[in-house]
Amino acid sequence: MVDEETFAQLIDAVDRFVEERLIPAEPRVEAEDEIPPEIVSQMREMGLYGLTIPEEYGGLGLSMSQEVRLVERLCRASLAFRSLIGTNLGIGSQGILMDGTEEQKAHWLPRLASGEVTASFALTEPDYGSDAAHIRTSARRDGNDFVINGVKRYITNAPRAGVFTLMARTNPDDPGAGGVTAFLVPADAPGLELGPPDRKMGQRGAKTCDVRLTDVRVPQDAIIGGPRNEGKGFRTAMKVLDRGRIHISAVAVGTAQRMLDEALRYAMERVQFGKPIVEHQLVQALLADSQAELLAARAMVRETAALYDREGRAQLEASACKLFCTEMAGRVADRAVQVHGGAGYMAEYPVERLYRDVRLLRIYEGTSQIQQMLVARQMARRAAR
Amino acid sequence: MKVLVPVKRVIDYNVKVRVKADGSGVDLANVKMSMNPFDEIAVEEAIRLKEKGVATEVVAVSIGVKQAQETLRTALAMGADRAILIEAAEDVTQDIEPLAVAKLLKAVVEEEQPGLVIAGKQAIDNDMNATGQMLAALLGWPQATFASELKIEGDHAVVTREVDGGLQTVKVKLPAIVTADLRLNEPRYASLPNIMKAKKKPLEVKTPADYGVDVSPRLTVVSTSEPPARKAGVKVADVAELVSKLKNEAGVL
Ligand SMILES: Cc1cc2nc3c(=O)[nH]c(=O)nc-3n(C[C@H](O)[C@H](O)[C@H](O)COP(=O)(O)OP(=O)(O)OC[C@H]3O[C@@H](n4cnc5c(N)ncnc54)[C@H](O)[C@@H]3O)c2cc1C
Numbered sequence: 001m002v003d004e005e006t007f008a009q010l011i012d013a014v015d016r017f018v019e020e021r022l023i024p025a026e027p028r029v030e031a032e033d034e035i036p037p038e039i040v041s042q043m044r045e046m047g048l049y050g051l052t053i054p055e056e057y058g059g060l061g062l063s064m065s066q067e068v069r070l071v072e073r074l075c076r077a078s079l080a081f082r083s084l085i086g087t088n089l090g091i092g093s094q095g096i097l098m099d100g101t102e103e104q105k106a107h108w109l110p111r112l113a114s115g116e117v118t119a120s121f122a123l124t125e126p127d128y129g130s131d132a133a134h135i136r137t138s139a140r141r142d143g144n145d146f147v148i149n150g151v152k153r154y155i156t157n158a159p160r161a162g163v164f165t166l167m168a169r170t171n172p173d174d175p176g177a178g179g180v181t182a183f184l185v186p187a188d189a190p191g192l193e194l195g196p197p198d199r200k201m202g203q204r205g206a207k208t209c210d211v212r213l214t215d216v217r218v219p220q221d222a223i224i225g226g227p228r229n230e231g232k233g234f235r236t237a238m239k240v241l242d243r244g245r246i247h248i249s250a251v252a253v254g255t256a257q258r259m260l261d262e263a264l265r266y267a268m269e270r271v272q273f274g275k276p277i278v279e280h281q282l283v284q285a286l287l288a289d290s291q292a293e294l295l296a297a298r299a300m301v302r303e304t305a306a307l308y309d310r311e312g313r314a315q316l317e318a319s320a321c322k323l324f325c326t327e328m329a330g331r332v333a334d335r336a337v338q339v340h341g342g343a344g345y346m347a348e349y350p351v352e353r354l355y356r357d358v359r360l361l362r363i364y365e366g367t368s369q370i371q372q373m374l375v376a377r378q379m380a381r382r383a384a385r
Numbered sequence: 386m387k388v389l390v391p392v393k394r395v396i397d398y399n400v401k402v403r404v405k406a407d408g409s410g411v412d413l414a415n416v417k418m419s420m421n422p423f424d425e426i427a428v429e430e431a432i433r434l435k436e437k438g439v440a441t442e443v444v445a446v447s448i449g450v451k452q453a454q455e456t457l458r459t460a461l462a463m464g465a466d467r468a469i470l471i472e473a474a475e476d477v478t479q480d481i482e483p484l485a486v487a488k489l490l491k492a493v494v495e496e497e498q499p500g501l502v503i504a505g506k507q508a509i510d511n512d513m514n515a516t517g518q519m520l521a522a523l524l525g526w527p528q529a530t531f532a533s534e535l536k537i538e539g540d541h542a543v544v545t546r547e548v549d550g551g552l553q554t555v556k557v558k559l560p561a562i563v564t565a566d567l568r569l570n571e572p573r574y575a576s577l578p579n580i581m582k583a584k585k586k587p588l589e590v591k592t593p594a595d596y597g598v599d600v601s602p603r604l605t606v607v608s609t610s611e612p613p614a615r616k617a618g619v620k621v622a623d624v625a626e627l628v629s630k631l632k633n634e635a636g637v638l
Contacts, residue, residue: 002581005455006581009458009459009462010580013462013574013575013576013577014577016574017574019399045574045576046577047576047578047579050578051577060577060581
């Protein structure tokens, strides 16, 4: 938690970086499917990798409420930039922070905060996505070590990662959540191989690929939280994802704001039937509906983040928030393209790309359907109490 | 060597400035303010001197409203060691004129004894381009304005100056005043961790009375007006028409 006055300065610095460096680099990222190395080092120098890591480990230690406000500003630029640091802010690092041992925190967190090391989160497998409790990657105990075998799919930042927060089944007799353990697996562990980069619909410059593990040996101390946390990995993963959902909601609000800004600018310039299209009522409806939903989503993210700061959890609210905010961003994307007419379908205009980029938000870290399921389940559980 | 860098809080360079309806000045209500861009360049140059081991301490000074603290914090986040705020104005509409600023800076210089003062060549709000020169005159120090390159050689500063149509290199004896032009360097971003650290660096608050300087205005703003609106352009059918218009209407061919 940073004091408000300093936080305002952080926001100013991020705004300026977004305007002067990130947004101008977007066409290059799109063309080359890579974030230019000088931008990566500038993001590192800015301290962006360490936003959520506590100050004692070299980060900024933002509260969830501050994180969502800052991430929202950052995500006015292409989501590929957010993806680069996203796993260090959230799913890659939070497991260590929430459940790690003191040694694990002291070893990894300063490196993650500085951006020296990128952490990835490896849960999904070819046969188990939404049904993550049933993952099959196995970690077989061998003395004081574990030997890991399996395949992880669509792993964000795997090509850049120095370490994986990786979920594997340590108890073959428990096929469900209770048999899963979270490990910290260094990327250079013998037997760990990366697949070719995935060819994606959007977010060019963001990287995912398969991670194949063949007899990868790690000591039992690689279990997040140490050996006593064997069998608790699914819980760690779910806590990480809970928090991640609030973060993704802020991402959705930020990118929706960008798309709406683009749509409004175009609508004020484009003239049809003798007047700027912003004066045509049906175009106004596209803009106004987007604005209203965007304001609602922003308020919802901030409220949920404040709840998380107060209570350390917000399961129902975080799921509801991710559901609403990412679906909202999808609708805003669709309307922003519509406002642009044919231009919205052309690569010369940012909305064409933003439309493709934003599609992912409704899929990863739990699809919209999974969020609906989680929300309803929590509602019933609370009502039954 | 200690380097002193005066920094001014001005309307952000991205803001579209609007003149108040009564022409008494520009509208500053709820407008984003930032460090004068030329001052940022000056701060950057001072920090580079420190990084090279030429300067030992960088002190930033701002004269203006209380909120100029934020500007000083930015200088501290960039790498200045400490800051002095002289609270001389009640609100943003009260501009402290260059002579008063120069007098206050003179007092600060006498107290701090820097070996070099690097200022921006001008502030982008009033474009006076006077403070550095006035300070040099008041102190009786040499000055090198519009610097595009600065080197310290022994007890001299070698400064390349951007003048109309070319460059001029001058050598001035230290202590001296240098004012920074656009091409002197590209200022760094204040990183987020450094912004956090800046809040722990010392920032001293003073008033003009502490230095016995009268800051009441000597100039009267008679009127302020927007530049004339640009007239709409015309479309020409072909090159022949363009040439004819350039020749007969614009008179440029
Ligand atoms: C670009 C990208 C990056 C990713 N990054 C990571 C990462 O870093 N780490 C990681 O571990 N994973 C990552 N993923 C994986 C992502 O989390 C999964 O793709 C997601 O959880 C959905 O799983 P699935 O693809 O197997 O789809 P499936 O689970 O097969 O779902 C297919 C469809 O069925 C629906 N469905 C499934 N179950 C139910 C149900 N019970 N009720 C109703 N509907 C249901 C889903 O909503 C969906 O519409 C990434 C994915 C992508 C595309």
